[in-house]
Amino acid sequence: MSNRDATDTIIGYFYQFDHSISKLLELNRNEDSITIEGIEDVDIKTIDEDTAIQCKYYAKTEYNHSVIAKPIRLMLNHYKEVKLGLKTSVNYYLYGHYKGGQDKLILPLTKKFLKENFLTFKKDNILHSHHDELGLEDHDLDDFITKLTIDINALSYDIHLENILELLEVQFSCSRFEAEHFYYNNALKVIKEIATKTDVSEREISKKEFLNKIDKKQLLFDEWFVRFKGKKKLLSSLRKEYFTHLNTSPFERFFLIEIDKSNYLRSELKELLFLISRKWSNLSKREPTPFCPYVYIHNISQNALIELKKDLYRENFRFVDGFNFYGASFSPKSLCVTANYENKIKVKIINEIEHFDLILDEISNTKEIYQFYLQKPYFNLDNEGIKHVSIRYENLNDLKEIV
Known part of the structure; x- marks a missing residue:
């Protein structure tokens, strides 16, 4: 054909x-x-x-x-x-x-x-x-x-x-x-x-059942919709709607990223973190309310996360993860410290999804959560006061075209 x-x-x-x-x-x-x-x-x-x-x-x-x-x-x-x-x-x-x-x-x-x-x-x-x-x-x-x-x-x-x-x-x-x-x-x-x-x-299917089934505000990377829209155009429209960098407000932004732990490269994941940090941080002396993003990586093993942090540390990419010293308990106050020109914190890494409620309670500023998942959402938030966007995606390279 x-x-x-x-x-x-x-x-x-x-x-x-x-x-x-x-x-x-x-x-x-x-x-x-x-x-x-x-x-x-x-x-x-x-x-x-x-x-x-x-x-x-x-x-x-x-x-x-x-x-x-x-x-x-x-x-x-x-x-x-x-x-x-x-x-x-x-x-x-x-x-x-x-x-x-x-x-x-x-x-x-x-x-x-x-x-x-x-x-x-x-x-x-x-x-x-x-x-x-x-x-x-x-x-x-x-x-x-x-x-x-x-x-x-x-x-x-x-x-x-x-x-x-x-x-x-x-x-x-x-x-x-x-x-x-x-x-x-x-x-x-x-x-x-x-x-x-x-x-x-x-x-x-009845009209009522149909409306109930489609009334979900989550972006499905459905194969038929990708064919209808065209992948490049779809990624572009998502970027335009949610991730336009112009006039970025100093909000507390959370990027939740699910990975296929059996099929990803640490180098690609690092590139994505660098990109998110570059686009969604402002540590300038002239910025009255400096900020940087939070990142949670879903499905990554503890050892793989440690190796990722080692790479970031060796490359002088400053981050915090809410642990002040070896053996310390998680401190949401430590993780939520304000990033600025002096401390040069470029990203805040969330180790466990169970820490989210503590972190959200600690923050009084405007919060936005962007969840990227492979098959089904893994984080649910029952709070209409917080913007929460869920987007299904296929591979890490797609996310580089979106965020």
Whole structure:
């Protein structure tokens, strides 16, 4: 498959995901639900009716009747099962975006047009009349047409996504960044997970359940969101939103960094500490309230942390860790000492996550916590007065592009 074909395929998947997301957000009642890839791509269940939706995106393809003929025949198959009492009656909705050629479809749909263009076809040089093979009469086709809606002028991918982000902004009273990076990001993950369930009963989700699942203000480095956004652009947008260095305020900033202890280089970790210190410290004589960052490294072994500190000490990189002398107990006051031009403290290292409450209680200044995790957050803070941002990441080099 060429890169262009692969990109088109990915966009097609996103378009179907987005359609499911928008349909959930547009449901009138929290109890209403949809089923992902049930009868069709999306099945909608409300108090008033059930609807089966086939959703396709062909931005580079001209519309031809053959493109939607098979989906219509599959819908007719379901209609026949309804007549036999095997399935529940639904309305059918065919939704698609095409490069052009929409004028070929004449609406409203007639029985004659339906038969000639969608139900009659050749396979292996044999002419098939799908309605006849199903044993359906003309009055059945008339009834089927009343249940079928075809829209081949669906929104483009970009406009569709824009509408979703606007719906999310309204739903959660949030900024565009939050709508995209928190809620849309989470929504993609939820829809993707539901779509992969084998049992169709597990692929149903109500609007209420969906909103609860996506209402999480943590940045997921989800593979689908990375594909949607592009990794470089994603890292850049995170940096712009949270880590712009201009007009840095003298806050007490905590950088919590989880490492894969079996797959990291101490040299890379040191480079990251140097970068964080350089960007988020101000020890100038002219700074009235000098400051430097706190760093906690999650999953690092005690011996590895000691070796890291030895390197920092040898390289004359001044730090404190809350222990005043060999054998001393941890002192939050010692760790929270003000960094300045005279003592040249460039970073404050937190050895154990259990020390956090003591440290936060010791500090009266504005505090901000940035937690970077590999799979799931490892630090929870129940304090709305402290800014706490959780970001999932893949490797240490990614963090160098963010902070």
